[in-house]
Amino acid sequence: MNLSKQQIEQFDREGYLFFPGLFNAEETKTLTDAVPELYSRREAYNVREKGSEAVRTNFAAHLYSEPFARLARHPRMVKPVEELFGEKLYMHQFKINGKMAFEGDVWQWHQDFGTWLNDDLMPEPRAMNVAIFLDDVNEFNGPLMFIPGSHKKGVLQAQHDLRTTSYPLWTVDNDLISQLVARAGGKQGGIVSPTGPAGSMILFHSCLVHASTSNLSPWNRVSVYLSLCAVSNHVRRFKRPEYIAHRDFTPIECLPDDCLLKDYPVDLPWKNGMPASAMETSLDEILQAA
Ligand code: SIN
Ligand code: MN
Secondary structure, rough: OOOOOHHHHHHHHHOEEHHHOOOOOOHHHHHHHOOHHHHHOOOOOOOOOOOOOOEEEEEHHHHHHHHHHHHOOOOHHHHHHHHHHOOOEEEEEEEEOOOOOOOOOOEEEEEEHHHHHEEEEEOEEEEEEEEOOOOEEEOOOOEEEEEEOOOHOOOOEEEEEEOOOOEEEEEEHHHHHHHHHHHOOOOOOOEEEEEEEEEEEEEEEEOEEEOOOOOOOOOOOOEEEEEEEEHHOOOOOOOOOOOOOOOOOOOOOOOOOOOOOOOOOOOOOOOOOOOOHHHHOOHHHHHHHH
16 A cells, blocks of 8 residues: 555644545454454453453464464555655554453553653654554544644653553653643644544554543444564664564565455464563563672
């Protein structure tokens, strides 16, 4: 999939592109059907909501689930990012976020690159998030919110929030968010929220400030996020476990466009469980050496 000149300009200006209904119902179903079994696993890669059994986020399914391994090589998700960066990509992070009905908790205001820089020592914001909705997303089930153009501000000051939710995040404070929203148009477009059917895709800049509210509706809002990093921009530190921030910088080779509907063979290195090394971090090594 090639981006038009107009789309490239829009991405540069706003920091995101929205593709409603890019994947059809049959394609999306191959993914949605696999989620309950993945979420039922008692594994470190399933992070549950605070005080609840609901899965907040599942990591690295592309290494142990066939449909998600195919999605991770899908040209509709990978090619536009390759084109924008002019370089091959590797998978920095792969997650299936639950945001389950009644239980899905907030994601505080943040930039993804803040975490990738502070935790993983990723040199530049040459990594992109590509989201695909596995459920219909509406105004009630906790859609992503963006502050258009906020990526132009570069890396913002952030605090490491270990308290609000079950997942640590480098978050941006309320005063700065208010300023950014006012700058982006205040009540007229200062916050946008792409909503649409299952199968819709969003591509967003790693410095774009985003958040989502809790899901008090009776509808799940499961979405997959590929975080694709330019190979030359690979992370320089392994502070987080490998299932969260990957250490294999091999360039992604795309499958054909119909890969969600045909059984193309894919490698599943973690099919029989995560290797112990995936839990090791460079901080462990430092602590052991001390
Ligand atoms: C994220 O920012 O990584 C996830 C946000 C969401 O799923 O709402
Ligand atoms: Mn994020």
